[in-house]
Amino acid sequence: MDDSSQSLENQLLETWLGVSRSQALQLVAPKEPLWKISKWNQELGASILEDVSHVELALRNLLDSALVERLANQGFCGSWLDDPSGEIRNLGGAHLLEKIKSAKLQVVRDKPRVTHEDVLAELTLGFWTALLGKRFLRLNLDLRGIFLGVNGRSISALGDRLARIKALRNRIAHQHRILHRNLQDDFDLVIMVANDIDRRLADFIRKNSRTPEILIRITQAKSFSKPHEPH
Template identity: 35%
Template sequence: MSESFYRRHFGSARLQAYLTAGGGDPALAGALYHWNARLAAALWVDLGHVEVALRNALDGRMQERHARRERPGHWLDDPTRELGKGRLPGGRHAQPYLDIHRARETVQRRRKPVTPDQIISETELGLWHQLVSRRQMFLWPDLAAAFPGAPDRRQDTIGDLVTSLRELRNRIGHHHQLLDLPVERRHADLTLLARYLDPRLERWIRDRTEVPAVVASRPGVEAC
C-alpha cells in the first residue's frame, strides 16, 4: 500500500512514528504498524489473565476483611464509607468510591442484576490499582495476603507492578505505538505479578503466551 493509504486511514501523526522507525520506508512502516497491532493483541491476552486474577484475589481479601468486621452486605456497598475517605478537590469522593459507583451505574444502565459479581465485572483496573496504592495503605495489611508468592509484604512490591500493568493496559487500550516500549521488561512485570498471585498462574501464562514470538518477528529495515 502507498504512504497516502496509511496516512488516510491511520493518520499522519500516528504514521510518523512508524516511518521514523522504518527509516522512511512506507512499506516497512506499514509492516511495523501491523506488527504493533499483533503485539498489542498478544499482550492484551496476558494482561487479561492477570487482571481478572488480580481482581478476584483482591475481592476475596476485601470480602474476608468485611466479614471479620461484621459489616452488613458486601464490601462493595462500603457501609462505613471508608473507601470514600480523603475527599478530593471540589468535594469529590476518593477514587475507589467513584470507581465502584461508576461500575454500579454501568450495570444498572445495561439492565443487569445489580450483584457483586456483575459490579466487579464492570470495574476497571484503576479500582484495583487504587486499593493497593499508598493512598489506601489502611487496606494493605489485609490485602497483602492476596499475594502469597511475593517475597515480602511491602506495599510497593505489589503497587509498582500494578502501576506498570495499568500503564501498559492504557497504552494498548488507546492504540498507542509500542515501538519504543521495553516490551520484554513490561511482560516480565506482568508474569511476576502473576507469580506473586500464584506461581501456577505464572506457569500457565508462560506456557500459552504469544508475546515472545511476536516480539521476535518484528520487521527490520534490513529485511525489506
C-alpha cells in the same frame, strides 16, 4: 503486492492512522511499508493485552474474595462495594466509591438487575491499582497474604508495578506506538507482577503467551531503526 498497490495502501493507512502516528510508526522500521509496521504494532499490542488480562482477572477476583471475607470477619453485613464499615471513605477513598457508583450505573444501563459480579467486571485495572496504593496501607496490611509471591513483604512494590502495567495497557488501548519500546522488559514486568500474585499464574502466562514468539519473529524480520524520542 505491487508498488502501486502498496503505495495506495500506505496512503489510505496514513489517512486512517493520522500523519503524526503514521510517521511515528515509520520511524521504527523506515524500510518497511507502513501497513506491515502497523500490523506488527497491533499484533504485539493484542498479545500483551491478553497477558495483562490474566493478571487483571486474578487480581480482581483475589481482592474481591479477600474483601468479602474481611468485611464478614468484622461483623458487617452487605457488600464491600457499598463500604458499610466506612473504611474506604475514611482512608481517603471517596474517589474509589465514585468509581463503584459509576460501575453500578453502567450495569443498570445494560441490565435490569445489578449483581456483585457485574459491578466487579466494570471496575478497571486503575481501580485495583489505586486500592493497593499507600493511602490504603491499613487495608493492604490485611490483604497482602492473598498474594503468595509477596510472601509477607509490603505490597507497595506490587502497586507500583501495576501502575506501570496500567500505563502500558492504556497506551495500547489508545492505539499508540509500542514497537519502539523494550517490549521484552514490558513482558518481564507482566511476569513479575503475575509472580507476585502467584507463581503458578506466572508459569501459566509463560507457557501460553504469544508475546515472546511474536517478538522474536518481528525482530528477526527486520532490524528496527530505534527513534531517540522519549517513550
